[in-house]
Amino acid sequence: MSDCHDHPPELPGRAEIGIARTGSFDPAAFEQAVNDLLKACGVAPDTPHMGRTAPRVRELWQRRLLGGYELDPAEALGDGFADERTDMVVIRGIAVHGVCPHHLVPFRGVAHVAYLPGGRLHGFGRIARLVDAIGHRFTYQEWMTRDIADALLTHGRARGAACIIEAEQLCLLLGEDRRGDERVVTQAFTGEFETRDTLRAEFLHAVSLRVGR
Numbered sequence: 001m002s003d004c005h006d007h008p009p010e011l012p013g014r015a016e017i018g019i020a021r022t023g024s025f026d027p028a029a030f031e032q033a034v035n036d037l038l039k040a041c042g043v044a045p046d047t048p049h050m051g052r053t054a055p056r057v058r059e060l061w062q063r064r065l066l067g068g069y070e071l072d073p074a075e076a077l078g079d080g081f082a083d084e085r086t087d088m089v090v091i092r093g094i095a096v097h098g099v100c101p102h103h104l105v106p107f108r109g110v111a112h113v114a115y116l117p118g119g120r121l122h123g124f125g126r127i128a129r130l131v132d133a134i135g136h137r138f139t140y141q142e143w144m145t146r147d148i149a150d151a152l153l154t155h156g157r158a159r160g161a162a163c164i165i166e167a168e169q170l171c172l173l174l175g176e177d178r179r180g181d182e183r184v185v186t187q188a189f190t191g192e193f194e195t196r197d198t199l200r201a202e203f204l205h206a207v208s209l210r211v212g213r
Contacts, residue, residue, distance in 0.1 A: 017147050018139030019101050021069050030058045065099050065106060068136030073147075074155040076133040080122040086159075088199070090114040090206045091124055094131050100171050101138045109167025109183070111135075112207040113148060115158040116192055116199070122156055130155075141167055142186050149188040160191030162203045 031054040035045040043050060090112070097108040111131055115122075134147045145165045152161035164187045172182055193199050 017073060017134055018068070018098070018137035018143060021137075025062055025066065025069070027058055027062065030061065031055055034058065064136065065097070066137060068133045071129070071133035071136075073130055073133045073151045076126065076129040077122060077151065077155050078126050080120040080126070080156065082119060083117065083121040084119065085117055085121065088114055088116055088202065088206075089121070090203065091127055092207050094128050096131055096135045096144070096165060096167065098135045098137060098139045098141065098144055100169065101140070103171040105170040105174070107141060107167045107169045107171075107184075109141075109165055111145075111148065112164045112203075113152070114162045114193070114203045114206070115152045115156060116160040118157045118159040120157050127152075141165055141169070141184055145186040146188040149190045149193075153190045158191060160189070160193040160196075160199065162189050162193045162200070163187065164204075164207060 034054040034057045038045040038050060038053065045051070045054060091114070092110075092112050094111040094113060095108075096111045097106050099106055113127060113131065130151055131148055134151060135144050139147075145163050148163040149161040152158045152163075164185065166183050166185045169182070169184050172184070189200060193203065
């Protein structure tokens with residue numbers, strides 16, 4: 001097993017989203033660190049091909065890979081609007097990515113998300129933005145999956161929520177003797193999805209996932 005998953009299991013009641021950040025992003029220090037990394041690799045950072053590498057890498061990490069640290073999941077989701085409908089809402093194939101804390105390489109895939117409205121409906125774009133706020137951090141796929149489901153329950157006032165993520169873990173794909181087509185599937189169910197087998201079955205049918213095969 002790749003040590004990218006040799007981390008402790010999630011503790012009940014974990015309040016943080018992903019790996020907590022204890023300070024603000026430092027663009028100058030980040031670019032210097034990239035240049036130092038290039039030098040440590042034996043590559044000069046001031047050549048025509050590498051001269052803009054540090055700012056490009058900094059922008060990618062600051063705005064995309066770690067951009068979720070600047071987003072509050074509750075604000076990303078918003079309040080929605082009042083509606084008494086109770087039917088399941090499913091959004092399939094939301095693009096997700098995060099950064100493995102062990103190897104500092106990304107993982108990417110898709111999230112299938114569902115919720116049972118508890119008096120409020122939420123825009124589909126808002127739900128995708130919630131996924132970004134939770135995923136664009138240093139985090140584990142397992143944590144991200146649970147955090148998305150919990151956020152819909154807590155911030156979305158849902159009666160139940162479900163999330164399945166299927167992703168390519170680059171730290172796994174780059175390991176020795178790998179075929180290169182490994183995928184990791186994680187799932188989390190909260191509220192009524194956790195207690196009602198029929199709801200889970202309906203959700204799995206809706207997203208057409210053959211779990212366990």
